[in-house]
Amino acid sequence: MAKIANKQVICEVLMEAARTDRDVVALCSDSRGSASFTPFADELPEQFVETGIAEQNLVSISAGLAKCGKKPYAASPACFLSTRSYEQCKIDVAYSDTNVKLIGISGGVSYGALGMSHHSAQDIAAMSAVPNMRVYLPSDRLQTELLTKALLEDEKPAYIRVGRNAVEDVYEEGKVPFEMDKATFVTQGSDVAVIACGEMVKPAADAAARLREEGIGVTVVDMYCIKPLDRAAIIKAASGAKAVVTVEEHAPYGGLGSMVSQVVGSECPKRIVNLSLPDAPVITGTSKEVFRHYGLDAEGIVKTIKGIL
Amino acid sequence: MSNLKALAYGLRETVIDMIVEGKAGHIGGDMSVMEILTELYFCQMDVSPENQDDPDRDKFVMSKGHSVEAYYAVLAEKGFFHKEELVSTFSKFGSKFIGHPNNKLPGVEMNSGSLGHGLPVCIGMALAGKMDGRGYRVYTVMGDGELAEGSVWEGAMAASQYRLDNLCAVVDRNRLQISGGTEDVMGHDDLHERFGSFGWHVIDVADGNDIDELHAAFEEAKTVKGQPTVLIANTVKGKGSSVMEDKANWHHKVPSGEELAQIRKDLAEKKAELEKEGAHHG
Numbered sequence: 001m002a003k004i005a006n007k008q009v010i011c012e013v014l015m016e017a018a019r020t021d022r023d024v025v026a027l028c029s030d031s032r033g034s035a036s037f038t039p040f041a042d043e044l045p046e047q048f049v050e051t052g053i054a055e056q057n058l059v060s061i062s063a064g065l066a067k068c069g070k071k072p073y074a075a076s077p078a079c080f081l082s083t084r085s086y087e088q089c090k091i092d093v094a095y096s097d098t099n100v101k102l103i104g105i106s107g108g109v110s111y112g113a114l115g116m117s118h119h120s121a122q123d124i125a126a127m128s129a130v131p132n133m134r135v136y137l138p139s140d141r142l143q144t145e146l147l148t149k150a151l152l153e154d155e156k157p158a159y160i161r162v163g164r165n166a167v168e169d170v171y172e173e174g175k176v177p178f179e180m181d182k183a184t185f186v187t188q189g190s191d192v193a194v195i196a197c198g199e200m201v202k203p204a205a206d207a208a209a210r211l212r213e214e215g216i217g218v219t220v221v222d223m224y225c226i227k228p229l230d231r232a233a234i235i236k237a238a239s240g241a242k243a244v245v246t247v248e249e250h251a252p253y254g255g256l257g258s259m260v261s262q263v264v265g266s267e268c269p270k271r272i273v274n275l276s277l278p279d280a281p282v283i284t285g286t287s288k289e290v291f292r293h294y295g296l297d298a299e300g301i302v303k304t305i306k307g308i309l
Numbered sequence: 310m311s312n313l314k315a316l317a318y319g320l321r322e323t324v325i326d327m328i329v330e331g332k333a334g335h336i337g338g339d340m341s342v343m344e345i346l347t348e349l350y351f352c353q354m355d356v357s358p359e360n361q362d363d364p365d366r367d368k369f370v371m372s373k374g375h376s377v378e379a380y381y382a383v384l385a386e387k388g389f390f391h392k393e394e395l396v397s398t399f400s401k402f403g404s405k406f407i408g409h410p411n412n413k414l415p416g417v418e419m420n421s422g423s424l425g426h427g428l429p430v431c432i433g434m435a436l437a438g439k440m441d442g443r444g445y446r447v448y449t450v451m452g453d454g455e456l457a458e459g460s461v462w463e464g465a466m467a468a469s470q471y472r473l474d475n476l477c478a479v480v481d482r483n484r485l486q487i488s489g490g491t492e493d494v495m496g497h498d499d500l501h502e503r504f505g506s507f508g509w510h511v512i513d514v515a516d517g518n519d520i521d522e523l524h525a526a527f528e529e530a531k532t533v534k535g536q537p538t539v540l541i542a543n544t545v546k547g548k549g550s551s552v553m554e555d556k557a558n559w560h561h562k563v564p565s566g567e568e569l570a571q572i573r574k575d576l577a578e579k580k581a582e583l584e585k586e587g588a589h590h591g
Binding site: 022025046047049051052054056057060061062063064065066067068069070072087088091092095096097098 | 364368412418419420421422423425426429430431432433434435436437438440441459460463464466467470
């Protein structure tokens with residue numbers, strides 16, 4: 001099947017909604033191409049706002065639009081959106097409680113060799129620390145579609161991070177288990193619980209499939225809803241396993257691993273290993289090469305799990 | 310009009326009461342901005358407790374959020390909340406009257422406090438008005454020290470790019486900020502030219518504490534087509550009492566003792582004088 005990037009799915013869902021709802025507005029900061037939002041800008045120019053390379057303005061303008069009844073979706077590289085305009089996200093969106101959806105595109109190490117300036121390995125920590133900000137990292141195009149549709153239905157702030165490239169499907173078309181703010185159990189097993197988010201869910205599921213052939217049972221939880229974190233799913237998964245592994249395309253501090261560790265530590269203490277990017281600028285390479293280097297691919301996850309057992 | 314002049318002094322008295330009671334407040338900027346807010350809320354803008362959910366109401370964002378005492382005093386006078394509750398609880402433990410504007414309160418559109426946010430937010434509001442064909446106008450008040458924030462100039466570019474003639478910004482140009490004179494800290498004496506070069510219609514208000522001059526400027530702004538307007542309102546920080554006027558150390562201060570008595574006396578005398586003038590003009 002033709003693979004499309006999650007960001008493109010977001011644009012398609014929004015365009016479909018925007019054709020009948022004139023309040024749906026998209027904003028970009030000279031990022032319409034990289035966000036795959038050019039079709040939106042071309043077809044619905046009256047509902048598209050270009051702010052130029054001015055991410056702070058992008059977010060504040062979105063907040064002003066929302067205050068006046070619009071449903072703005074601000075799409076900009078996650079690295080800039082989450083930290084360059086962090087204060088605007090905190091005050092104009094979260095604190096003022098405006099219905100702004102922040103779409104962080106090309107998240108994590110999507111930009112590969114472009115280096116740390118273009119990597120967003122702090123966005124989960126930064127955004128999750130802000131009261132009234134929700135944080136979502138969908139895993140594949142099918143889940144992204146359902147998440148985007150769900151977000152269109154509410155009027156609360158949210159930050160959504162997606163990657164630059166198309167990723168393999170985690171779910172089957174037409175059979176995507178999705179409930180808003182509830183994590184999805186991708187596989188079930190009694191040895192190890194792997195809790196992953198975003199593009200790390202697929203390698204986690206692949207690792208579980210390989211280990212199953214060796215008689216090792218792995219539960220894989222797709223924690224696309226980082227905030228509000230599905231604590232019940234963590235407790236359920238961890239309680240039924242000997243150890244827990246978290247996998248995220250993020251720095252080691254303040255991300256999924258930190259949050260899951262808090263829950264496991266307080267509710268069902270047991271061994272937990274956090275796989276993440278390092279607390280350092282990552283090695284130069286494509287995102288695939290970077291993942292392999294830091295053990296964030298299926299092979300690395302298999303190795304980690306075997307090391308625990 | 311004359312009544313508004315006296316009203317501004319009555320509101321200054323409320324601000325003093327709040328700051329003395331709450332033991333905190335950005336007093337200097339409250340005093341400089343008072344006529345700007347009075348003219349906006351009691352003459353220019355269609356904003357009231359009755360229409361606060363009406364999408365056609367005019368919009369205001371207090372970008373210089375630290376002058377919250379002046380803003381709250383005006384909103385209380387407009388009937389958004391009770392003045393007694395405001396004065397007795399401002400800044401106190403558990404109060405809903407936080408030391409910067411908070412939109413959990415009726416009448417406050419957006420939270421502010423960190424500088425350089427108001428103008429960009431107002432651009433979004435003005436764009437929404439254009440998209441929906443609504444006739445409302447959008448106003449924001451910035452401090453002059455605030456203009457060192459880069460986000461202000463991101464906004465200045467966008468407002469002009471989108472030809473937002475429904476947007477009017479006001480600079481409370483009191484020439485002082487917490488560290489001293491604005492021209493010593495980060496000068497912008499050529500402010501008129503700067504906004505002009507960004508594509509704005511610029512109106513210099515020689516005395517930004519004069520209701521008549523402000524009124525004329527806001528009326529002119531309404532006639533401008535195809536570009537945003539900025540009023541550079543030359544005000545006096547601490548306006549209303551010689552104790553505070555033009556003194557940088559009154560940026561954030563709680564008056565007490567003889568100083569407080571003198572401030573109250575000065576404000577009361579000026580208010581009485583303006584009320585008398587107003588009665589004369591009938």
